[in-house]
Amino acid sequence: MDPLFTDDERERIRLAVAEAETRTAGEIVPYVVRQSGDYDVATWRAASAGALLAGTLALAVAWLNDGWGWGWLYSAWALALVMAGGGVLGAFLTLLDPVRRALAGAERLDTAVHRRSAVAFLEEEVFDTRDRTGILLFVSLFEHRIEVVGDAGINAKVEQHEWEEVVDLIRTGIRGQSLADGLVAAIEKCGDLLHRRGVAVRPDDTDELPDDVRVRDE
Structure with a gap:
């Protein structure tokens, strides 16, 4: 799988x-x-x-046809075969991201992303700062x-x-084909906003969490 960032x-x-910071x-x-999720429900749908x-x-074809050519569609095995083929084709269509997103539904996507961001918050111990001033910028691409x-602070x-x-x-940034540019601009804006809102640096402030971007391929 191609890396997201150079x-x-x-x-x-x-x-x-x-x-x-x-x-x-x-x-x-x-x-x-x-x-943030598998969305198997989209495949089944x-x-x-x-x-x-x-x-x-x-x-419909069998009912509208007056000749003998499509008579085989009246048989149970033929109908089952046609439906199985349609089901397989429908499942394959969910390999297309827009189709999979649409069939999963916006509410399910929202819920999955919200849960995954909560896991990331705990996983990276964003809560573990002296004044509870951690902030997670969570991006779920699919x-x-x-x-x-x-955090609370x-x-x-x-x-x-x-x-x-x-x-x-x-x-x-994502729309411009550069997630990195988008993140850099967003991080700079975060710094400005937090400074403006009085999340001030203490004299004995230390870098409590790593500065690197975290990337997960799940």
Whole structure:
């Protein structure tokens, strides 16, 4: 599987985090996954719809045909074969990401991403900072979802809607075929926002969490 970032891009992201954290006590953790769930339900939905559609079409053809050429469709085995073929074709269509997303449904995608971001928050110990000032920038590529998850010290000073520009910067980078550019811009914006909101650096502040981007291929 192709890497999401080159070594140069990883270094640019790391430096962006390090620079942003010179202006704020916030600990920024960029985290990217290829997808947050399996969505097997999409395959079953597509297979069922394909089988039903194929069976309906087969019966319609047999009913409308006046000759002998399509008489075989009246047999049970033929109808079963046609429906099985339709089901297989429907299942294969879910190999296309847009089809799989559509059949999984927006609510299921939202739930999967929210749960995966919570796992990432715990996995990377974003909560384990002195003043609870960790912040997770979570990007789930398959679902086209981005979440900003702040710890208690962040949420006390920054309203959730204020992260919209950060999310938009990441989204713009992805649309421009450069996730790294989007993350760097978003990290810089995070630093500005946290500094402006008074998440100030203490004299004895230390770098409590690694600055590198985390990438998971699951």
